[in-house]
Amino acid sequence: MKQGEQFRDKVVWITGASSGIGAALAVAFSRLGAKVILSGRRVEGLEKTRALCERNQREQQRGDIQMLAFDASDYGKAEEVVEKAYSFFARVDVFVGNAGVSQRSLFTETKAEVIHTIVNTNFLGNVFLVKAILPRMQERREGTVALVSSIVGKFGSPLRAVYSASKHALHGFCDSLAAEVRKDNITVTLVVAGFVKTDISLHALLGDGTRYEHMDENQQGGVSADECAESIIRGLARGKREIMVGITNRARLILFLHRFFPWLFRYIVQRSKVT
Ligand SMILES: NC(=O)c1ccc[n+]([C@@H]2O[C@H](COP(=O)([O-])OP(=O)(O)OC[C@H]3O[C@@H](n4cnc5c(N)ncnc54)[C@H](OP(=O)(O)O)[C@@H]3O)[C@@H](O)[C@H]2O)c1
Numbered sequence: 001m002k003q004g005e006q007f008r009d010k011v012v013w014i015t016g017a018s019s020g021i022g023a024a025l026a027v028a029f030s031r032l033g034a035k036v037i038l039s040g041r042r043v044e045g046l047e048k049t050r051a052l053c054e055r056n057q058r059e060q061q062r063g064d065i066q067m068l069a070f071d072a073s074d075y076g077k078a079e080e081v082v083e084k085a086y087s088f089f090a091r092v093d094v095f096v097g098n099a100g101v102s103q104r105s106l107f108t109e110t111k112a113e114v115i116h117t118i119v120n121t122n123f124l125g126n127v128f129l130v131k132a133i134l135p136r137m138q139e140r141r142e143g144t145v146a147l148v149s150s151i152v153g154k155f156g157s158p159l160r161a162v163y164s165a166s167k168h169a170l171h172g173f174c175d176s177l178a179a180e181v182r183k184d185n186i187t188v189t190l191v192v193a194g195f196v197k198t199d200i201s202l203h204a205l206l207g208d209g210t211r212y213e214h215m216d217e218n219q220q221g222g223v224s225a226d227e228c229a230e231s232i233i234r235g236l237a238r239g240k241r242e243i244m245v246g247i248t249n250r251a252r253l254i255l256f257l258h259r260f261f262p263w264l265f266r267y268i269v270q271r272s273k274v275t
Helices: 020-031 043-055 075-089 112-140 161-184 225-237 249-260 262-271
Strands: 011-015 035-040 065-069 094-097 143-150 186-193 242-245
Touching (some): 020 225, 035 043, 035 075, 043 065, 065 075, 075 112, 112 161, 161 186, 225 242
Parallel strands (some): 143 186, 186 242
C-alpha cells in the first residue's frame, strides 16, 4: 500500500485548519482522497484552505471538504459542535486537535483572561471535543485521535509559562487516554512540534491579550508546514503514539540538553534571551 493510501475516503476532522500546520494537513489529506472537515474561527481562512483542498480533487468528490467554524476555547459547546461535525459524513475516522495559541509574556504580566484563553484553547478545548467524539469512535470500534503539542510540552521556557503548561497537560492526557482506549481499537497520538514555519508567533498573545505580530527566528528557520504535514501523516499511517516534527538542529540540541544535562539546560534557559 502506498504511503497514506489508507486515508482514502476516511473522514478527517482538523481543528486549526484556517492556517499553518492545520491547513497544510488538510491539503495533504485531501490529496490522499480523504473527506476533510475544516475548523477554526476565521471563515475566510477556512475558505482559502477549502479552495486549496478542492484543487486536488476530482469533480465527483465535490462536497468532500466541509467547513465547521467555531471557537475552540468555548469548550462548553463541544457536544453541539461534535454533533454538527458528525452531521456531514456520519462519522469521524481521524480527529486532529491542532488548534492552538501561543504566548509571549512574563507570567506575572499575563492577564487572567489570557491565561483562560490559552488553557481553554490548547487543552480544555481538545479535552471536551475528544470527550464527545470518543464514545462515537468506541461504538464503531475504530478511530484515531491526534493532538498537536509542542517541544515546550516537554520542558518549560520563559515567556511561555501558560502555553507550556497547556501543552504539558496534553502529554499526560494523551498517555492516560491511549492506555484506556487501546482495547477499543482507538489510537491516541501526540504530535510534538519543534519549529515549523507558520504564523504561530504572529498570532501569539501578549500579556494584555493583544497579538505579538512578529515572526520569531525559530519559526522563520523551521521546517515548512507542508513538510510537517507529510511527517504527521506518515506517523499516523504507521499508528505511531508520538510523532516528532519540525525538529531542527536547534530543537534537537535543546531536547538533548534537557534530557541528558538538565542542569546545563536550566543554566542556559535562565540566561538566554527568549523572544
Ligand atoms: N509552528 C510551530 O513552530 C509550532 C511549534 C509547536 C507547536 N505548534 C502547534 O501547532 C498547532 C498549529 O499552529 P500553527 O503553527 O499552524 O500556527 P497558526 O497558523 O497560528 O495556526 C493556529 C490555528 O489554530 C486556530 N485557533 C487558534 N485559536 C483558536 C480558537 N480559539 N478556536 C478555534 N481555532 C483556533 C487558528 O484558527 P483561527 O485563528 O481561524 O481560529 C489557526 O488555524 C498549534 O497547536 C501550535 O501550538 C506549532
